[in-house]
Amino acid sequence: MRAYWLMCIAALALNATPAAGEPSVERGLYISIIGGCHDCHTEGYSESGGKIDPAKALKGNALGFQGPWGTSYAANLRLTAVDLTADGFVSYLRGLGTYPPMPQYNVRAMSDEDKKSLYLYIRTLGDAGERAPAFVPPGDRVHTPYIVLAPPLSPPACTRDFDCGVGEVCDPGGSGQCMKR
Ligand code: HEC
Known part of the structure; x- marks a missing residue:
């Protein structure tokens, strides 16, 4: 009897978050939120207190991040995914190497099921749209608004x-x- 109740509680807990195991669109959405991907890759997300505008979801951001590495822009992940198969996307994320402040190590640490779920979610987002502005090397002219991430003082x-x-x-x-x- 006790085991039965424990199983019910476990089932309820699993229902609250998309079940681990099979990759799915729902799980991809969930990971994109708790993984913080929208914070940078979706325009207006942080400013709105966490509302995902479906027209802008993961479409990249023209607000630059400037530091000793140069000025980087959160990429349009719809474009990243559109040219790749699910397996191609998973292996791309496995070897991801980017400029800061992209938390590449967090993405590399995701399970393959999580990476694939992200792919499935991104592919539901529709029109891939335009590329985010190109990376600007240190010292070159920047043509967009940008945030300065200075070394710690x-x-x-x-x-x-x-x-x-x-x-x-x-x-x-x-x-x-x-x-x-
Ligand atoms: C703090 C801001 C920030 C967060 C959070 C963030 N990214 Fe990024 N991301 C960036 C920036 C900036 C770039 C561009 C880096 C460069 O130019 O090398 C980038 C680039 C990428 C790229 C490379 C795209 C390409 O076409 O080469 C992928 C893939 C990516 N991010 C996935 C993710 C995922 C998945 C998450 C959530 C788990 C995430 N990012 C969270 C800022 C962020």
């Missing part, structure tokens, strides 16, 4: 208490950072 160092704010001292331990008195 550290708080300014101190050598004496006078360098720090009110109620702070320069770390007597010698870390060169201000700390609360």
Whole structure:
């Protein structure tokens, strides 16, 4: 009896998310959302608080990401998928190598079933549309709006208490950072 109830609970849990195992369109949609793909590859998604405009879903983004690597644009994944078979798409994602901030390692880590589900979902999205703007090498002119992703900064160092704010001292331990008195 107990096992029966456990099985029911397991079945309910599986219903809430598309079942692992067989690749499916529903699972592809689910992965594209929790995998964060729309955050960058779907225009207006983040700004709208997570609404997928069907006309723009995974069609790429003309907002650039600029850093030491140059300026990159989230690609139109409909175009990526349209020229490939499901197996071709899976092996492309397995060996994916891209510029930042594309989290290529997360995509490579997906199971083949997840990669295939993404393909099935993307292929339902209709008209492939235009390519996202081309990558711009460092120092070249950028023709679109872009976000600057600068290398991390550290708080300014101190050598004496006078360098720090009110109620702070320069770390007597010698870390060169201000700390609360
Ligand atoms: C932080 C933003 C960001 C997120 C999140 C993101 N991407 Fe990307 N993606 C990019 C950028 C930028 C590029 C272009 C990189 C380049 O020019 O090399 C890209 C490129 C790609 C490419 C290469 C396309 C091609 O035609 O060569 C694939 C495939 C891809 N992304 C899939 C995904 C998938 C699947 C997800 C979700 C699991 C995802 N991306 C999440 C920003 C992102």
